[in-house]
Amino acid sequence: MGRPAPSHTPERVRYTVALAQLAPRLGEVDANLELAAGWLRRAVAEGAQLTAFPELALTGYLLSDLVPEVAISAADPRLAELSRLAPGTLVAIGFVEETDHHRYANSAALLRDGELIGLHRKVFLPTYGLFDEGRFTRPGDRIRAIEVGEPMGRIGLSVCEDFWHASLPMLQAQDGASLLVNVAAGPARAPGSAAGLRAIAGWHRMQDTYALLGTVGIAFCNRVGNEEGLTFWGGSRLLGADGSVLAEGPLYEEALVVGAFETDDVRMQRYQLPLLADERLELVRREIDRIISERAGLPGPWAPGAPESPESADEPAG
Amino acid sequence: MPAEPESTPLPELDPVQTIEVIAGFIRSQLEQTGFERLVVGLSGGVDSTAAAFLAARAVPAGNLLAVRMPYRTSSPDSEADAQLVVETLGCRTERVDITPMVEPMLQLIGPGDGPALQVRRGNVMARQRMIVLYDRSAAFDALVLGTSNKTEVLLGYSTLHGDMAAALQPIGDLYKSQLRSVAAALGVPERIIGKEPSADLWPGQTDESELGASYDDLDRILFALVDRRWTVDRCVGAGLERRLVEWVARRVAQTEFKRQPAPVAKISLRTPGIDHLYPRRRPGSRRGS
Known part of the structure; x- marks a missing residue:
């Protein structure tokens, strides 16, 4: 009753996000760095606090055996130099990473003031239909949220197909992310037809659902342009934590898509819809362990004939 | 029903x-x-x-x-x-x-x-x-x-x-x-x-007259067989003419060779088209580069 709000109540902050929906040049890392620099300067002029570039923005997508030729280390000074063009702000960008152990990954780096503050290696490499990623790059093995400081707290970074697996965004939301940044290189199929629109609608439904269920913002940056016969569709989107569309880019055309994310919306949304807090991670873990064991044919307390649950097994007899 | x-x-x-x-x-x-x-x-x-x-x-x-x-x-x-x-x-x-x-x-x-x-x-x-x-x-x-x-x-x-x-x-x-x-x-x-x-x-x-069917009929069949990955029987069940569907399916299979480069006998460690795989357009491929 009339008490002042606790001093830690965050102030309402508008956080400006820019999505650089550009068309990289296939295999030309230095040309793409220069291209990205131009877009980053524009994003800074628009007040962006986070600028996202697409998947493989430094290399292009259909690389095949070009992978080792275009791969760079996440510690490459050229990445640091790019990010210094946007002082005090975050830059997320996709590239081919060569690790210290010469493992090649489709990675996204999160940088600020020349410092690499986070790295995500694409976990789900599509190798079906028109995709052949698993042949040329190796999957990442970590799904984490990245601490970036106030006002966003933590950010979840992912690459394109990663978003077609609900486990990844939900884990990142559980890991504390208030914004999920997905960088993509999505090729169009059946443009404009019902099938093509369904493919884009699929992306939209998925993003809307993750925003809703994860009570997180979504920043989706998809490239445009052509490689071989593929046309990448763009349509980058920024969503609020309630799933509202804050900004949306055009299809097929280059565009700097800028929108403002209200950090206070996450707070209010999570009070109204405490889904993350209500999640039963210990239960999820136990059931996942069970499924893994059963699939592998391993013995476990859930094997046929075993007691109903590990808890009941601990109960004293009688 | x-x-x-x-x-x-x-x-x-x-x-x-x-x-x-x-x-x-x-x-x-x-x-x-x-x-x-x-x-x-x-x-x-x-x-x-x-x-x-x-x-x-x-x-x-x-x-x-x-x-x-x-x-x-x-x-x-x-x-x-x-x-x-x-x-x-x-x-x-x-x-x-x-x-x-x-x-x-x-x-x-x-x-x-x-x-x-x-x-x-x-x-x-x-x-x-x-x-x-x-x-x-x-x-x-x-x-x-x-x-x-x-x-x-x-x-x-x-x-x-x-x-x-x-x-x-x-x-x-x-x-x-x-x-x-x-x-x-x-x-x-x-x-x-x-x-x-x-x-x-x-x-x-x-x-x-040469193909023996109208383009609309051929397109319906090809769309079902190729794009929707239907079997011949499913096409027939949906009312398409069996003789024509079978002919189209056979024709697609018989002419596969026309849609692909000729196979290369693999001898070396790295063979064009098999494990020497590059996009057609890449640095150095542009004229004058």
Whole structure:
């Protein structure tokens, strides 16, 4: 009753996000760095606090055996130099990473003031239909949220197909992310037809659902342009934590898509819809362990004939 | 209660977005190869006309050369339609009569009217046109724009190293029925869209009499078999004619070789096409780079 709000109540902050929906040049890392620099300067002029570039923005997508030729280390000074063009702000960008152990990954780096503050290696490499990623790059093995400081707290970074697996965004939301940044290189199929629109609608439904269920913002940056016969569709989107569309880019055309994310919306949304807090991670873990064991044919307390649950097994007899 | 029979629609498409995507594809191929100009063989039929109209969306009319290549038996109507296209687009044009080029070869094949002989003669003409187009592309400093559509490519109703030869294929993923709607949206004259499709390799030839079915029927079957991955039995269950569905499925399988480069006997550690895999356009591949 009339008490002042606790001093830690965050102030309402508008956080400006820019999505650089550009068309990289296939295999030309230095040309793409220069291209990205131009877009980053524009994003800074628009007040962006986070600028996202697409998947493989430094290399292009259909690389095949070009992978080792275009791969760079996440510690490459050229990445640091790019990010210094946007002082005090975050830059997320996709590239081919060569690790210290010469493992090649489709990675996204999160940088600020020349410092690499986070790295995500694409976990789900599509190798079906028109995709052949698993042949040329190796999957990442970590799904984490990245601490970036106030006002966003933590950010979840992912690459394109990663978003077609609900486990990844939900884990990142559980890991504390208030914004999920997905960088993509999505090729169009059946443009404009019902099938093509369904493919884009699929992306939209998925993003809307993750925003809703994860009570997180979504920043989706998809490239445009052509490689071989593929046309990448763009349509980058920024969503609020309630799933509202804050900004949306055009299809097929280059565009700097800028929108403002209200950090206070996450707070209010999570009070109204405490889904993350209500999640039963210990239960999820136990059931996942069970499924893994059963699939592998391993013995476990859930094997046929075993007691109903590990808890009941601990109960004293009688 | 038995389920309602499934429908077997023609593949639909948004012509306006399709045109945007294809024009962007053509521009991008030119940019990535370092060319600014295109050469297209123009018969006056809907395929080559649509390809020419799409090219004109991607490059200025002065950068497009439409080559008309009649043989002595070619239909005069085709030539008139090709002329109409050239006038509509305001593009460059050349007329190269292939008759004196192919006659010596046709004499080698000899007289007779059997279907195999007709096909051989038709292949000679299609390949001669390819030779002319590639020569004109060198002279005009241009890429050869393909005019093959998805229906004929899947049925193998085309000549290897003849009309299939091109630097880029703008309409190769459009079925004939889709191509008509794209052509209409491009402003292709109605008389070209509406006329009976013909390779015009001999007088009176029409595609649909030669193939034994209408393009709409073929497209319905191909769309079900290829795009929707239906089995023959499922197509038949949905009301498509078994004899025709089986013929189409067989034809697609029999002509697979036409859609792929010839297999290479693998000897070395690294073999082009098998494990030496690169995008066609990459650093160093652009002309002048």
